Amino acid sequence: MSNHIVVIPGDGIGEEITAAAVRVLQKIDEKFHIGMTYEKQEAGGTAYDHTGTPLPDKTVDAARHADAILFGAVGGDKWDHVEPSLRPERALLGLRKALGLYANLRPVTVPDVLAEYSPLKPDIVTGTDILIVRELIGGIYFGDKCESEIHNGAERAWDLENYSVPEVRRITRFAMEAAQKRRHKVTSVDKANVLATSRLWRRTVIDTASHYPDVTLNHYYVDNCAMQLAINPRQFDVIVTGNLFGDILSDEAAVLGGSIGMMPSASIGEETSFYEPIHGSAPDIAGKGIANPSATILSAAMMLRYSFGEEEAARAIEEAVDQTLADGWRTPDLYKDGFKKADTETMTQEILSHI
Numbered sequence: 001m002s003n004h005i006v007v008i009p010g011d012g013i014g015e016e017i018t019a020a021a022v023r024v025l026q027k028i029d030e031k032f033h034i035g036m037t038y039e040k041q042e043a044g045g046t047a048y049d050h051t052g053t054p055l056p057d058k059t060v061d062a063a064r065h066a067d068a069i070l071f072g073a074v075g076g077d078k079w080d081h082v083e084p085s086l087r088p089e090r091a092l093l094g095l096r097k098a099l100g101l102y103a104n105l106r107p108v109t110v111p112d113v114l115a116e117y118s119p120l121k122p123d124i125v126t127g128t129d130i131l132i133v134r135e136l137i138g139g140i141y142f143g144d145k146c147e148s149e150i151h152n153g154a155e156r157a158w159d160l161e162n163y164s165v166p167e168v169r170r171i172t173r174f175a176m177e178a179a180q181k182r183r184h185k186v187t188s189v190d191k192a193n194v195l196a197t198s199r200l201w202r203r204t205v206i207d208t209a210s211h212y213p214d215v216t217l218n219h220y221y222v223d224n225c226a227m228q229l230a231i232n233p234r235q236f237d238v239i240v241t242g243n244l245f246g247d248i249l250s251d252e253a254a255v256l257g258g259s260i261g262m263m264p265s266a267s268i269g270e271e272t273s274f275y276e277p278i279h280g281s282a283p284d285i286a287g288k289g290i291a292n293p294s295a296t297i298l299s300a301a302m303m304l305r306y307s308f309g310e311e312e313a314a315r316a317i318e319e320a321v322d323q324t325l326a327d328g329w330r331t332p333d334l335y336k337d338g339f340k341k342a343d344t345e346t347m348t349q350e351i352l353s354h355i
Ligand SMILES: NC(=O)c1ccc[n+]([C@@H]2O[C@H](COP(=O)([O-])OP(=O)(O)OC[C@H]3O[C@@H](n4cnc5c(N)ncnc54)[C@H](O)[C@@H]3O)[C@@H](O)[C@H]2O)c1
Pocket: 013, 072, 073, 074, 075, 076, 077, 089, 092, 260, 261, 276, 277, 278, 279, 280, 281, 282, 283, 284, 285, 290, 291, 292, 293, 295, 333
């Protein structure tokens, strides 16, 4: 079986964190003999600087032919003034669309050793284990938009949200099947009290869920869900939601475990899957060698599990990260008095030492 990985570091901390994850994968390969090969490709602002486009065709072609993709992050203030269609973030959206990556899985777990890092009380967050299933190639992100037009004498801009029944059905099935392997509960999040798209979303979720009688379904409006995540995160098993709400709720949920630097993701479509941390390019710390590489390393673990069927190897990575935290190593995003200070390199070496 071929296990060819296209690595797309992107911008900002992207290079540092993907390099760390590749080292972990190489160590895993020595132990588990998976036979992974790597190919680096450009996307984002750096690709724009080199080629005039944030998403070169070469990158899309390589991604399409890969067995899995490891992605860092794109974007940064440097490209804020670039024409919208050429912004670094368009590379990520373009790849998601080109690869049909409709289901974005964002697991939110709070290791016991990190419960005290949460801005919430440890007795609220301990034991949290949520899988956010975010629809990734529809909704307002991909609807028609207008950057600027004159309407009734005033300049305005607009973005159109739309969802079709097949799109909602597909992501709901995914969430239901994920829940069947977990605690058999799905919470659907929408804004059906206001938005037409959310009313179609809710109807379709209810209809699709009726084929999964072993899964309990409940609904929250997104504003209430944002609050429920802070009040009682343990009530959630699988959350299924649209593209924009999923983006926002997953950053919120990331703080339950103390840092977005710990949160991995997998994006699944019909063919090649895509693995990336949920955080961005962190321009404020880029190049300083202090980014937490764990989210990307844990994304590599998801790759082993979902793309290569290597459950034992995936667990070996997750346990190595847990052990490194249990040993007291903390990158600055998690550091507190009494713990051992780690930069990206030290954290990576410590994780490697446990594999
Ligand atoms: N998937 C992606 O490529 C992605 C995701 C989100 C944002 N972005 C882009 O990244 C740029 C910066 O966005 P932002 O500042 O809103 O979000 P961000 O996630 O890059 O950073 C938010 C905060 O979290 C910190 N942080 C993020 N990752 C960290 C890590 N691994 N270790 C330690 N601290 C970490 C940053 O230092 C910053 O303080 C923007 O251009 C944005 O569009 C890209």
